[in-house]
Every structure is written in C-alpha cells, then in structure tokens.
Amino acid sequence: MKRSTVIELLQSDKFLQEVYIKGWVRTFRSNRFIALNDGSTIKNIQCVIDFENLDENLLKRINTGAAVSIKGTLVESQGKGQSVEIQVNDLEILGDSNPEEYPIQPKKHSFEFLRENAHLRIRTNTFGAVMRVRSVLSFAVHKYFQENGFNYVNTPIITGSDAEGAGEMFHVTNFEANKAPLTEEGMVDYTKDFFGKETNLTVSGQLEAETYAMALGKVYTFGPTFRAENSNTTRHLAEFWMIEPEVAFNDLDANMDLSEDFIKSVLQHVLDNCKDDLEFLNNRLIQEDKAKPQAQRNEMTLLEKLQFVVENNFKRVSYTEAIEILRNSKPNKKKKFQFPINEWGADLQSEHERYLVEKHFKCPVILFDYPANIKAFYMRLNEDGKTVRAMDVLFPGIGEMVGGSQREERLDVLKEKMAELDIDEKELWWYLDTRKFGTAVHSGFGLGFERLVQFTTGMGNIRDVIPFPRTPQNAEF
Amino acid sequence: MKRSTVIELLQSDKFLQEVYIKGWVRTFRSNRFIALNDGSTIKNIQCVIDFENLDENLLKRINTGAAVSIKGTLVESQGKGQSVEIQVNDLEILGDSNPEEYPIQPKKHSFEFLRENAHLRIRTNTFGAVMRVRSVLSFAVHKYFQENGFNYVNTPIITGSDAEGAGEMFHVTNFEANKAPLTEEGMVDYTKDFFGKETNLTVSGQLEAETYAMALGKVYTFGPTFRAENSNTTRHLAEFWMIEPEVAFNDLDANMDLSEDFIKSVLQHVLDNCKDDLEFLNNRLIQEDKAKPQAQRNEMTLLEKLQFVVENNFKRVSYTEAIEILRNSKPNKKKKFQFPINEWGADLQSEHERYLVEKHFKCPVILFDYPANIKAFYMRLNEDGKTVRAMDVLFPGIGEMVGGSQREERLDVLKEKMAELDIDEKELWWYLDTRKFGTAVHSGFGLGFERLVQFTTGMGNIRDVIPFPRTPQNAEF
Numbered sequence: 001m002k003r004s005t006v007i008e009l010l011q012s013d014k015f016l017q018e019v020y021i022k023g024w025v026r027t028f029r030s031n032r033f034i035a036l037n038d039g040s041t042i043k044n045i046q047c048v049i050d051f052e053n054l055d056e057n058l059l060k061r062i063n064t065g066a067a068v069s070i071k072g073t074l075v076e077s078q079g080k081g082q083s084v085e086i087q088v089n090d091l092e093i094l095g096d097s098n099p100e101e102y103p104i105q106p107k108k109h110s111f112e113f114l115r116e117n118a119h120l121r122i123r124t125n126t127f128g129a130v131m132r133v134r135s136v137l138s139f140a141v142h143k144y145f146q147e148n149g150f151n152y153v154n155t156p157i158i159t160g161s162d163a164e165g166a167g168e169m170f171h172v173t174n175f176e177a178n179k180a181p182l183t184e185e186g187m188v189d190y191t192k193d194f195f196g197k198e199t200n201l202t203v204s205g206q207l208e209a210e211t212y213a214m215a216l217g218k219v220y221t222f223g224p225t226f227r228a229e230n231s232n233t234t235r236h237l238a239e240f241w242m243i244e245p246e247v248a249f250n251d252l253d254a255n256m257d258l259s260e261d262f263i264k265s266v267l268q269h270v271l272d273n274c275k276d277d278l279e280f281l282n283n284r285l286i287q288e289d290k291a292k293p294q295a296q297r298n299e300m301t302l303l304e305k306l307q308f309v310v311e312n313n314f315k316r317v318s319y320t321e322a323i324e325i326l327r328n329s330k331p332n333k334k335k336k337f338q339f340p341i342n343e344w345g346a347d348l349q350s351e352h353e354r355y356l357v358e359k360h361f362k363c364p365v366i367l368f369d370y371p372a373n374i375k376a377f378y379m380r381l382n383e384d385g386k387t388v389r390a391m392d393v394l395f396p397g398i399g400e401m402v403g404g405s406q407r408e409e410r411l412d413v414l415k416e417k418m419a420e421l422d423i424d425e426k427e428l429w430w431y432l433d434t435r436k437f438g439t440a441v442h443s444g445f446g447l448g449f450e451r452l453v454q455f456t457t458g459m460g461n462i463r464d465v466i467p468f469p470r471t472p473q474n475a476e477f
Numbered sequence: 478m479k480r481s482t483v484i485e486l487l488q489s490d491k492f493l494q495e496v497y498i499k500g501w502v503r504t505f506r507s508n509r510f511i512a513l514n515d516g517s518t519i520k521n522i523q524c525v526i527d528f529e530n531l532d533e534n535l536l537k538r539i540n541t542g543a544a545v546s547i548k549g550t551l552v553e554s555q556g557k558g559q560s561v562e563i564q565v566n567d568l569e570i571l572g573d574s575n576p577e578e579y580p581i582q583p584k585k586h587s588f589e590f591l592r593e594n595a596h597l598r599i600r601t602n603t604f605g606a607v608m609r610v611r612s613v614l615s616f617a618v619h620k621y622f623q624e625n626g627f628n629y630v631n632t633p634i635i636t637g638s639d640a641e642g643a644g645e646m647f648h649v650t651n652f653e654a655n656k657a658p659l660t661e662e663g664m665v666d667y668t669k670d671f672f673g674k675e676t677n678l679t680v681s682g683q684l685e686a687e688t689y690a691m692a693l694g695k696v697y698t699f700g701p702t703f704r705a706e707n708s709n710t711t712r713h714l715a716e717f718w719m720i721e722p723e724v725a726f727n728d729l730d731a732n733m734d735l736s737e738d739f740i741k742s743v744l745q746h747v748l749d750n751c752k753d754d755l756e757f758l759n760n761r762l763i764q765e766d767k768a769k770p771q772a773q774r775n776e777m778t779l780l781e782k783l784q785f786v787v788e789n790n791f792k793r794v795s796y797t798e799a800i801e802i803l804r805n806s807k808p809n810k811k812k813k814f815q816f817p818i819n820e821w822g823a824d825l826q827s828e829h830e831r832y833l834v835e836k837h838f839k840c841p842v843i844l845f846d847y848p849a850n851i852k853a854f855y856m857r858l859n860e861d862g863k864t865v866r867a868m869d870v871l872f873p874g875i876g877e878m879v880g881g882s883q884r885e886e887r888l889d890v891l892k893e894k895m896a897e898l899d900i901d902e903k904e905l906w907w908y909l910d911t912r913k914f915g916t917a918v919h920s921g922f923g924l925g926f927e928r929l930v931q932f933t934t935g936m937g938n939i940r941d942v943i944p945f946p947r948t949p950q951n952a953e954f
Binding site for chain 2 (some may be wrong): 003004005007022023024025030038039040065066067094095096097099101102106118120121122123132134135136138139143146149150151152153154156157158159160161170171172173174175176178179180182188190194195196197199201208211212214215216217218223224226228230238239241247248249319328409430432433434435436437438439440441466467468470471473474475476477
C-alpha cells in the first residue's frame with residue numbers, strides 16, 4: 001500500500017479507505033489518542049487506538065517523539081478540532097523515544113533552551129512553522145526574479161578581494177594556526193596558501209553581480225554572506241543569507257520600485273501559500289502579547305501587519321527631510337535619543353530609524369539621497385556634490401531590511417572616490433573595467449533574508465529564523 | 478516611452494511601433510547594422526542606422542562593447558536571419574568601449590583567456606548561454622523540490638564539526654596569521670577565536686539536513702560547499718554548489734527513484750525553457766567536434782544526449798555485478814586500466830566508471846551496495862555485514878554526478894562504526910540524538926550542481942560553468 005502524508009489525509013474526503021502513514025508522536029493521551037505529525041503540515045492527524053486489544057508493552061512505547069508506522073481506516077472524526085481521524089488497525093514502533101531523556105516534551109520550552117537543541121527544536125510547532133515559511137519565502141524569491149527576467153548568479157563565497165567594504169571579514173586559509181610559512185623577509189608567505197593569496201569570506205556579492213548585470217541585464221544573488229563582527233544582538237548573525245538584485249539601466253527610482261514590488265510580491269506569496277503556519281504564528285504572538293503590559297503590545301496582529309505591507313505604499317523620504325522630522329521630534333527635543341540629531345550629515349542610528357518607521361510614519365519607509373561621506377564608495381554622486389543615490393528600506397520592528405543604491409557609473413568619479421578612501425585600483429581592476437567598457441546607469445540592493453523571515457514570522461530573535469545560527473562564541477552543530 | 482527588452486521586441490508582431498531600447502553593441506558592420514544585445518536572450522536585434530545623417534563622431538563611437546540607447550521604429554526585416562529590426566531614429570552612446578583596449582572582440586577567444594577575464598566573458602554568446610541555462614537549472618531544482626513537498630534548509634557554511642568526512646576542509650578564523658594567542662600550555666587558544674572553537678568551511682550539509690528530515694519529512698539543501706584539495710582537473714572546484722535532498726522513511730530504492738526522477742525532471746525543464754541557448758550550445762559542440770579526429774567525436778549531439786537521458790531508464794547495477802563486468806572487460810584483460818580490477822572490494826576509479834557508463838551500458842548508471850570499508854560511516858550496513866546501502870549515479874562524460882545512501886538508523890550499529898573509525902561521539906552528539914529519539918529509515922544524496930550544468934551545457938571544463946571559479950592558486954575577482 002502506498003504511504004500517505006498527513007496533509008494528504010487531512011485534505012481527503014474519501015472516508016473508510018485503508019491508509020498507511022508514518023510519522024512522529026506529538027502527544028498520546030487517554031491511552032487512546034495519538035497526535036501524529038510527519039512535517040508535511042503543522043497539523044497533526046489523530047490516530048485512535050483500541051488499547052484494550054493492544055499489547056501492553058507496545059502501548060508503553062507510544063511516547064512523545066517516537067517514530068511510528070500506522071495502518072488503519074480513515075474515518076470522519078467524532079471529536080472536536082479535526083475533520084478526519086484514523087482508526088488504527090496496525091501500529092509499529094520504528095524508533096523509540098525515552099520520555100526520561102527526550103528533551104522536547106509537550107510543554108512550553110524557552111527559546112534559549114531550544115537554541116541549545118537546534119537539532120531538535122525543528123520538532124516543535126513554532127520552529128516547524130518558521131522553517132516551512134522560510135522555505136516557501138525562499139522559493140517566492142526565486143520565483144519573483146525568474147518570472148521577471150532575472151538571472152540567478154552564484155557569486156564567490158571565498159574572495160581574494162578585501163575591498164567590498166561592507167564589514168569585517170573572516171579569514172579562509174589552509175595554513176595550520178601559527179604555522180604559516182614565511183618569506184625570506186619574515187612576512188607570512190601567502191603564495192604558499194591554497195589560493196596563493198590572502199582570502200576571506202565574502203560580505204557581499206554586489207561587485208561581482210554588477211559585472212554580470214552589465215551583460216545579462218538583470219541578475220540576482222541569493223547566498224550566504226558573513227560578518228566577523230562581535231554583535232551579540234537579536235538582529236545580527238555572523239553567517240546569514242542575502243539577496244542582491246542588480247539591474248542595468250535602472251536608476252534609483254526604478255531601484256526603489258523594484259524593492260517595494262519585490263517585498264510585496266514575496267509576502268503575498270507566503271500569505272497565499274502558508275495559511276496554516278501563519279495562523280499558528282499569528283496566534284502565538286497574540287498569546288505572547290497577552291503576557292505583556294498594554295503599552296508594549298503590538299497594534300496589529302502578524303497577519304494584519306503582513307496584509308498592511310502588501311496593500312500600502314512604502315513612504316519615500318529623502319535623508320534631508322528625515323533629518324528635519326527627527327530634529328523637530330519630541331524625543332529629540334526632550335533629549336530622549338541616545339544620539340541627539342543636531343545637524344545634517346549625522347548617521348542615523350537604530351533609534352532614529354525606529355522613530356521614523358514606528359512612531360512617525362507607521363509604515364515601511366524608504367530613505368534616499370544620503371550624505372556621501374556616510375555611504376560606500378560605489379554609490380552614484382548626486383549633482384549637489386554632497387549626497388549619493390543611496391536608499392535604505394526600513395521596516396517596523398526590524399529596522400533596515402534593504403540597503404541599496406544607484407551605482408557610480410562614471411569611471412573618473414569612481415576613481416577619484418577610491419583614491420580619497422585609499423582603495424587600491426589594482427585590487428578592483430576588474431570592477432573598474434565595467435566602467436571602462438560600455439558603462440551605463442545601473443542599480444541594485446541587498447536584502448538580509450533572515451530579517452525578512454523575522455518580519456514574516458514575527459520572531460523576535462534572528463537566531464530563531466535560521467536552522468543553525470552562527471554568532472560570537474557559537475558554532476555548534 | 479517605456480523601454481523594451483530585446484526578447485520582447487523579437488517576439489513582437491506589432492510593426493511600425495515606436496520603440497526604445499538599451500543594450501550593448503555586439504558588432505557593427507558596413508557603418509549601418511548594429512547587432513544589439515541586452516542579455517535578455519542570446520539573440521541580438523538588428524538596429525539599422527542611416528549613417529549619412531549621423532554625426533561622424535558618433536558613428537566612430539559605435540564599437541563592440543559600447544552601451545547605447547536607441548529609439549526607432551520596429552519593422553519587418555528585409556535581411557536574412559531575423560524577422561524584425563529597428564530603423565534607428567535616435568542613438569545615444571551611454572558608455573564607450575575603446576576597440577584598442579576592449580578584450581572581448583568579435584572573434585574566437587580561448588576559454589583560458591576568457592577565464593582570466595571572468596568579469597567580461599559573460600559578454601560572449603557561449604558564457605551568456607551557459608549562465609542563463611545555469612540560472613534556469615537552479616530554478617528547476619527549487620521548483621522540483623517545492624512542488625514535491627520538500628522544505629529548503631540552509632545548513633551552516635561555517636561548521637564547528639570536522640567529522641563530516643567528505644574531504645579536506647578550509648579553516649575559518651579571526652586570528653591573524655601566526656598571531657593566534659596561546660594557552661598556558663602553549664597550545665593555540667581557540668576559545669579566543671570568533672566562535673570559541675576551531676571552525677571550518679562545510680564539505681556537506683547532510684548531517685544537519687538529516688536532523689531536519691527527521692522532523693519535516695522531506696528536505697533539501699542547495700548551497701556552496703568546499704574542498705581544500707589540490708585537484709587541478711576539469712572536474713574539481715574548491716568551491717562548488719551542492720544539492721542534498723534527505724527524506725525520512727525512504728529506503729535505498731526510493732532514493733534511487735528520487736535521484737532519477739529529479740535529474741530527468743530538471744533536464745526536461747531546461748529543454749522546455751532554454752531552447753535558444755541550448756540550440757546555440759548544441760551547434761557550438763557540433764563545430765568543436767568537426768575539428769576533432771573521427772574517433773573522438775561525440776556519438777550524440779548535446780540535444781540528443783539530453784533527450785536520451787530524459788527518455789531512458791538509468792541502468793541500476795550492484796557494485797558486485799559491476800566488478801564482474803569490469804573484471805571480464807577487454808581493457809582489464811589487455812591491462813589497459815591504470816588500476817587493474819582483480820578482486821571484489823576494490824575502489825572504482827574514474828577509468829572504471831567511464832568504461833561502465835560510456836562503453837558498456839552507454840547510459841546513466843546507478844551503482845549500489847558498495848563494500849562498507851570504502852564508504853562513509855553513516856551508510857546503512859546490509860544484512861550481509863560487508864556491503865552498505867550506498868549509491869552513485871554515473872553520467873557519460875562527467876563521471877560521478879550523485880553520491881548517496883540509505884543512512885544507518887540503528888544507534889548501536891552507528892556507534893560501533895564510529896568507534897571503529899575513531900570518530901568522537903562527543904563531536905556528533907546531536908547527530909546521534911536523531912537515532913536516539915524517534916529514529917527511522919531515511920535516505921538522501923548529494924549532487925554536484927556544476928557537474929549537472931556541465932552535462933546540460935556540454936562544457937568540458939567545470940571552471941566554465943560557474944561565474945568565478947575557485948581552484949588551487951586562483952581566487953581572482
């Protein structure tokens with residue numbers, strides 16, 4: 001007999017059919033009702049046992065976490081909360097789960113405890129839901145780009161360039177620690193390392209993606225990137241997945257349009273395809289809110305927030321306007337900001353972004369045209385000579401979701417900027433070639449995928465939306 | 478006016494419409510015909526210039542590689558080889574390309590030369606086709622798994638475990654070379670490194686994926702993996718992308734079925750969606766073949782080969798049968814194999830795999846039930862006590878495309894094997910937990926994505942199917 005999955009049976013209306021299913025026991029109550037899950041859906045199927053006719057030793061082995069194989073009859077359920085159930089005719093234990101030892105019991109575990117058991121936390125409702133949503137969201141990303149004529153580009157993870165400038169890098173080497181060979185002058189002899197030079201883990205695929213956009217027109221990356229920064233926060237990972245589209249002939253306006261359309265489209269896809277998981281996560285947040293003081297509760301539920309983003313325009317505000325709003329804001333006047341906003345040119349901190357998004361505009365905000373000296377070397381200088389065509393998309397509860405820009409396409413201006421910042425032209429000869437041969441206006445952005453998963457699932461800590469998080473002092477599993 | 482792409486215009490039948498297009502000059506001949514490409518398709522659109530009315534200085538700047546913006550009228554083409562063309566009314570040079578300096582001229586360049594210009598080779602027909610096919614193939618991978626109920630899992634790139642056993646690993650560290658701090662005993666003090674322990678780049682996500690399969694049922698990874706092996710061949714990269722599905726309750730037969738169905742399905746998707754690019758690559762190979770002596774030519778064209786794989790069953794052969802075939806083969810008897818096959822238990826070399834696939838069976842072959850002592854610790858031991866439920870899928874011209882197995886689900890047998898091989902249980906405590914709590918039969922495989930791209934595009938060197946290849950002594954770009 002062909003094995004069915006839980007989701008197939010829950011959607012079936014062919015009653016009285018013989019069925020065959022495998023999965024894990026989530027709960028077992030009254031010596032009669034097994035809630036069985038196989039990962040195909042957050043929902044369990046109820047399997048009803050005739051315990052009077054079951055071997056007592058077998059009965060004792062039906063514990064939370066045990067793997068079982070069940071044959072039985074699919075019937076309409078008499079009980080509440082489910083439409084179908086299985087009348088069990090045959091039950092086999094595939095793998096036991098000793099209740100004295102199994103860490104994932106049917107009770108509330110702290111997220112911290114579950115992080116220490118990241119290999120087992122996926123067996124809980126919350127993490128099952130989060131990771132299924134993460135998977136569907138990944139697919140939505142590919143679908144959006146592929147259907148809109150973008151080519152997926154796998155930019156290198158190990159990079160010989162340290163000029164990407166987006167943050168501290170991890171070293172990659174074949175040398176044993178403290179045993180690197182030396183040159184005659186007593187320097188580390190990197191020509192003897194695997195790649196014949198110093199190499200690091202990439203912080204961004206943008207520069208390589210630009211070279212591809214200047215031939216294929218529209219490209220995107222979606223791969224792991226790294227930051228060797230000692231940030232122990234709920235918003236930072238040392239290893240995270242980034243999405244970086246890059247489009248030839250797009251200016252900053254088109255770039256803003258793309259980022260907004262992209263985010264709305266992938267959220268809509270998840271709303272359409274993850275109903276059960278999102279409903280569970282929605283209720284989880286409502287319950288969590290109930291335990292909080294009124295002032296800290298969310299104004300919208302998770303589903304309302306997602307719907308709101310999909311249906312409303314992102315507010316587009318220039319940096320200069322934003323500074324005016326912040327300078328005149330209550331928290332600034334009452335000196336509540338840790339970093340007071342006094343003048344144009346200040347770098348915006350998380351507290352300022354949150355004020356703009358959560359208090360002032362109450363919707364996603366795209367800030368653009370930032371001061372040149374707080375942004376990266378490759379951003380297009382505006383005619384005013386002091387701002388660049390940069391943009392950040394800020395989200396309530398998350399902060400910066402997207403950072404992007406129109407790129408400086410003029411070879412002379414780009415070289416000047418690199419000289420100013422002491423970036424070696426030899427290091428980026430290939431990048432400069434894109435401006436030397438057939439240069440054109442082009443734009444792109446980077447979106448931290450885990451922040452998007454956080455927003456979509458309502459999870460407060462970024463460590464809970466990636467299977468095995470890498471953070472300072474933690475590379476377990 | 479809205480800008481169009483080349484592919485949109487080539488598919489259009491609305492003649493005499495005003496159109497607006499941007500792209501790069503591929504060739505310019507007779508001071509009249511621009512072949513314009515924007516990456517949206519391998520095909521160029523012909524733009525016809527009235528050179529007598531064009532400024533001479535502008536005319537001189539229409540060089541191969543230059544970026545241009547064109548407005549004009551779409552008309553039925555009079556010339557051969559295209560159905561439509563643009564009568565140019567307005568031409569603007571966006572970015573020049575000095576023909577004295579631009580490396581990518583409209584002539585045949587060697588692949589070696591193009592590898593040194595990996596940032597520009599994407600501007601050639603061959604690499605444009607290869608990378609568009611690679612992109613569509615990636616999407617086919619995600620589509621296949623998502624439509625079949627698999628969840629995408631991002632397993633960690635930086636790993637604290639060195640027990641994966643699939644090959645030599647690169648070290649990841651925050652220490653400066655030769656400046657790692659020491660403990661009181663004079664050992665390298667890894668507690669002071671970023672992750673508080675020794676870390677490496679992953680060689681496989683399998684072990685982590687198994688923990689997810691034992692909760693979500695069906696999962697797959699698709700991400701970069703690494704080998705610090707000094708293999709300077711046309712089949713090896715230090716950084717490559719791997720696809721690793723893992724399925725709870727699947728035995729080895731189901732695993733073979735999955736691998737065959739998966740490969741056929743993604744190839745069919747590419748056949749359906751990359752017609753122009755595949756046709757170009759098909760012709761490229763036919764031309765290449767013409768320059769070869771008869772004996773070295775391909776028996777089938779690229780398109781015939783792809784069609785053949787999609788339509789025919791893979792041949793399934795046990796290791797034991799394969800050894801018999803090889804032992805009795807002509808090259809073995811005539812001592813033509815570098816490694817003669819004398820007895821059961823020998824590890825198969827590339828020459829043996831090629832003989833089986835290319836000479837004997839002439840189709841993809843799945844070898845299964847290998848001797849335990851030439852395979853990894855986690856593979857399911859057969860009842861004979863000497864073979865394991867391993868499988869390799871071998872492809873003509875490529876060799877090993879897939880390696881997989883049913884996993885050892887019995888805690889005691891697994892522990893015994895690890896003890897034999899001196900693998901520390903403490904190192905893999907979390908992996909053992911999957912056998913301790915709710916263990917079950919499960920299987921999976923790894924497929925090297927670049928080898929699949931090689932097979933699909935007919936490219937002979939693996940360095941030509943990934944944008945920026947990483948190999949010994951090479952991490953440029």
